[in-house]
Amino acid sequence: MPTFVKVPRNESVIREFGAYPSLLNVGDGSTSLQRGVATKGLSGFEPSTQTTLLTLVQLAAADRGPVEFFDIGAHVGMHSLLIATIYPADLVHATGFEPTPLTGSIFRGLAAANQLPIRIERCAVAAEDGTAELFISPWDTSNSLAEGFRPATDSFSVPTYSVDSYCAERGVQPDVVKIDVETLESQVLLGSVATLERSRASIVCEMLPAADPDRISAALEALVGIGYHLHRFLRGEGWLPCSADDIINQIDHYGRDWLFTSEPVDERFRAAFSEWRAAVAECTGDTSRPAPRDSTRAPATYGSPKHGQPAGPVRRLASRVSRLSADSSRAG
Numbered sequence: 001m002p003t004f005v006k007v008p009r010n011e012s013v014i015r016e017f018g019a020y021p022s023l024l025n026v027g028d029g030s031t032s033l034q035r036g037v038a039t040k041g042l043s044g045f046e047p048s049t050q051t052t053l054l055t056l057v058q059l060a061a062a063d064r065g066p067v068e069f070f071d072i073g074a075h076v077g078m079h080s081l082l083i084a085t086i087y088p089a090d091l092v093h094a095t096g097f098e099p100t101p102l103t104g105s106i107f108r109g110l111a112a113a114n115q116l117p118i119r120i121e122r123c124a125v126a127a128e129d130g131t132a133e134l135f136i137s138p139w140d141t142s143n144s145l146a147e148g149f150r151p152a153t154d155s156f157s158v159p160t161y162s163v164d165s166y167c168a169e170r171g172v173q174p175d176v177v178k179i180d181v182e183t184l185e186s187q188v189l190l191g192s193v194a195t196l197e198r199s200r201a202s203i204v205c206e207m208l209p210a211a212d213p214d215r216i217s218a219a220l221e222a223l224v225g226i227g228y229h230l231h232r233f234l235r236g237e238g239w240l241p242c243s244a245d246d247i248i249n250q251i252d253h254y255g256r257d258w259l260f261t262s263e264p265v266d267e268r269f270r271a272a273f274s275e276w277r278a279a280v281a282e283c284t285g286d287t288s289r290p291a292p293r294d295s296t297r298a299p300a301t302y303g304s305p306k307h308g309q310p311a312g313p314v315r316r317l318a319s320r321v322s323r324l325s326a327d328s329s330r331a332g
Contacts, residue, residue: 002028002113003038006287007085008279009302012272013058019301020086023289025113030106031076031140042283045078048233049204049257051280053178055273056202057083060175061091068172070163070201071096072125072188073180075141077107077118084116095172099124099134099158100143125179126160127187134158144182149210162191173199180257183211186219197226200262207258213248220244223260231259238273239265 004023014020024042029035037045053069060067067087071080074096084094096118098104104122111118124132124145134157136143137150144150145160167173173195179185185205195201207216220230224244231239232246232253239259242251247258259265 001290002026003034004289004291005037005041006283007082007302008042008054008276008283010054010058010086010275010279012275013086014302016062017088017091021114022300022302024081024085025110025291026078026081027076027106027110027113031103033076033078033141034106037078038288039285041285041287042082043281044285046255046257047277047280048255049178050079050082051273051276052204052233052239052257052259053079053083053176054086054276054280055269056176056204057087057092058272058276059269060202061087064175066090067092067175069094070174070177072163072178073182074098074107074120075100075103075180076110077120079178080107080118081110081114081116084111084118085114089117093119095119095121097121097123097125100136100140103140103143121161121166123159123161125163125166125181125188125191126184127162127191129161129165130159131157132160142182144184146183149183163188164191164194167195174201175199177201177203177205179203179205181206183208186211186215189219190215190222193222193226196223196228202262203260204257205260206256207247207250208256209250216248217244220247228260228262229264231261231265233257233259238270241265 002025005026007022007024026037027034029038057067057069069083069092071077071094074080075098077096080094080096083092096107098107099122104120108120124134126132132145133155134143134145135147135152136154138153142150179188181188185207221244230242230244230247232242232251233239233255235254
């Protein structure tokens with residue numbers, strides 16, 4: 001029996017981008033991640049990472065127009081599913097990269113069940129194109145290209161692509177990126193430098209203590225070399241500047257993720273982050289609802305633009321013009 005969980009309600013996003021579904025179908029609990037979300041709600045699923053990604057996509061959509069979101073190491077795609085649920089398909093395009101057949105198949109099923117147009121690539125992302133051995137862990141969230149990271153029950157060869165070659169081949173470039181590939185995040189970053197230098201994408205990236213410090217150092221040096229700012233997360237304070245050494249030495253911070261941006265985190269980001277954090281906190285386990293497997297009910301939606309207000313692309317254009325006018329006034 002599938003479970004529907006409450007989607008965070010953000011009034012600012014509804015006003016700017018339009019109504020969106022209030023419930024997300026997270027499936028029947030085939031993986032530990034799905035079971036956790038069904039039990040705890042989305043507030044129990046990587047809340048700081050979730051909040052940060054929602055904030056970055058919101059600001060990129062407001063500033064740049066159509067946004068490309070890359071979910072690298074997507075697992076069952078929970079971050080992609082949430083982003084594609086909240087933001088209009090003409091504005092935000094989500095691509096998930098997941099080499100594991102089981103979780104990739106579940107991801108496809110969830111995207112279809114929620115009627116979300118997410119591109120799902122069955123490949124691993126690495127420093128270069130080729131093939132690599134994927135080691136399957138007894139824990140479904142810990143499959144990795146890194147031999148020995150976890151005990152392996154199986155392994156098989158999977159195709160690998162770098163972000164640089166993938167983007168060049170398809171003529172796309174990301175605006176927001178999530179990287180979670182179980183200790184080989186540095187290799188993903190090193191295969192992304194040319195793209196990042198052009199796109200200036202914001203990155204939420206896991207860095208585990210088990211990762212190779214020399215590889216992490218090389219990746220962070222490359223990011224800093226193209227003008228990126230590094231941040232760590234502290235409860236009660238949010239994202240704060242940090243150095244490459246802080247990350248290599250795993251300085252005190254909350255969670256396993258770090259934030260890399262082309263500009264320092266500013267008050268506009270903090271305000272949007274605060275609103276999303278409050279919205280995510282309300283999505284507790286008692287808001288989850290089981291539903292019959294063959295249910296065809298239409299999902300409920302959050303809000304609609306008030307009478308007399310434009311919606312969709314017109315609303316977004318009006319908002320962007322207003323923001324540009326305000327910026328011009330301040331500059332004058």
